[in-house]
Amino acid sequence: MTLRFDSACTRCLLSECPRSAGMHVCVPGMGPVPSGILAYGEAPGAKEEQEGRPFQGNAGGLLDEVLGMAGLTRDDLYIGSVLRCRPPGNRNPSTDELEACRLYTSRELEAVQPKVIVTLGGVPLKALTGKTAIGENRGKLLPLLPAYRSSVRVIPSYHPASILHQPSIRAVRMQQIADDLKLAKKFTDGGVWDATIVTNPAKVPRALDLLSRCDSLACDLEWEVFPGRKMAWPWSRLDGRTPRLVSFGLAGRVDGRLLSCSFDAEDLSLVNPVRELLLRIPSIYHNAVADVIWLLSRGIHPTIAGDTWILAFLLNIQSSLSLKALAPTLTSVPAGWGDEMGDLLGAVPATPEEWQQTKEYNAKDAVATFLLDEELATRSEGKPFMPLYREVLLPAALRLSEASLAGVPFDVERLHELAAAAQVRIKTLTTRIRDTVGSSRPMDAAYAVERVAGITLPRTEKTERPSISAEALLPYRNRHPLVKDMLTVSKLQKMDGTYLRPWGSLLDEQGDQRLHSIYRLAGPRTGRTAAEQERGGTAQQYPRWQPLRQCLQAPPGWKIISADQSQIELRVGAWVVQERQMLAFFQEER
Secondary structure (H helix, E strand, O other), X not given: OOOOOOOOOOOOHHHHOOOOOOOOOOOOOEOOOOOOEEEEEOOOOHHHHHHXXXXXXXXXXXXXXXXXXXXXXXXXXXXXXXXXXXXXXXXXXXXXXXXXXXXXXXXXXXXXXXXXXXXXXXXXXXXXXXXXXXXXXXXXXXXXXXXXXXXXXXXXXXXXXXXXXXXXXXXXXXXHXXXXXXXXXXXXXXXXXXXXXXXXXXXXXHHHHHHOOOOOEEEEEEXXXXXXXXXXXXXXOXXXXXXXXXXXXXXXXXXXXXXXXXXXXXXXXXXXXXXXXXXXXXXXXXXXXXXXXXXXXXXXXXXXXXXXXXXXXXXXXXXXXXXXXXXXXXXXXXXXXXXXXXXXXXXXXXXXXXXXHHHHHHHHHHHHHHHHHHHHHHHHOOOOOHHHHHHHHHHHHHHHHHHHHHOEEEOHHHHHHHHHHHHHHHHHHHHHHHHXXXXXXXXXXXXXXXXXXXXXXXXXXXXXXXXXXXXXXXXXXXXXXHHHHHHHHHHHHHHHHHHHHHHHHHHHHHOOOEEOOEXXXXXXXXXXXXXXXXXXXXXXXXXXXXXXXXXXXXXXXXXXXXXXXXXXXXXXXXXXXXXXXXXXXXXXXX
């Protein structure tokens, strides 16, 4: 029998804490061994220490209730804690204490042999995966830290005790935990795809003919991502080569039953009918901007009817917004699909077997998107944000896809000249500052500028030394040439490191002399549209530095004008849903 705990353990100082008679120093996990599901809490409390069993008292009662909501009982899973002794005063476990207890966690994994772990709370999530944000990772199947030497996946969830601290969220939080436990059960039970999936090229035309009768279609694309990159786009380049669009996936309901097909994106005999289908039949996506960029690059102009990524964001579903997290949690889709793809994700299949695997995966993604849209549409009925979703965000997805693909014409030669000039100027000013101060250390410069300019700079909270940030120096820019030099260097270094060199490198690699940004309509809690580039950075906002802005080029016959969005997303949203307080705020003169 593998030793899962030791009542005489002295691996950390908790073993020396005084305890009343009859109290258990080490509270073991309990449940069937082996067990498909292993649920880990944080540490025992006073009630657990008294009973010698995990999850007792009020938190235990809530756990029993939420297990019932998920169709489970304590007999269906193994329940334990990542720390097996109670910290004094129920404080959070220390890193050393958790590390000392990791031996027993590893042994517990060996004995219980779970297919999946559910972490109840932030402490077990961090101890097992290194992650800290529960909401952002809910629905994901996370890997264990390498130290555990196990391939078991982890599903993050909240601790039932969080309900005791926030009674107002009881119903929502109970349902969230129940959904996570249902996901774990689904993962252990396996599951089947309740859809007809067609990948045989000879049968795809018939499937497309059937799908042409649908009122709406879910569309998903797979494309190549170059090694070492997180994403790739039609304008991307590596060694002079563009990434390949690998496959199309379409799904819809035909006579009430789900049908999905997937095929090689370079098979024009199949792509051409799809071009007509997506123009005529409204289509649904998970993050439409990404897929539509690729469709537009192939001359396909879809009518966007839904975006499950945006809709999940508007519904404030507190989990990861990825399709792999949302669909298994909210629909009948089996959990963990796509895990078998491994390195094949983002790669061009090289064998018939790899092509079959990729197309099946692509078709399942389309099914998951379709089912998720049905579920989210039901949850969204009557919500005040639906006019914003239909009238603003979905049309914006198409326009932003067009903007991303088109890019902004840029004078790359001038950009490189600016970068070279900035480097020379930075070197010259840095030398002058060093000669004035007599040192190259920033802190020496801070004290020197106070001395020579006769000023007192604000102190930093951490070191209580003078701050030489641009914000601190700006009020004194006319007091001494040294201050001006330091401000100029700071600005040039920011321009050079954030824009000149990164943009220059990216534009050289792409070769099309256009700066492309990918826009995100979901994610930022402010409601603003975010943008990113292929290798990080953003072209959503150009810095107010005239030399850089002069690199923007208008096409022949066109003229660049200046426009300030001034919170335009929020203004439009407030108008669509008629949010009176926001409208009044935006109408005030500022």
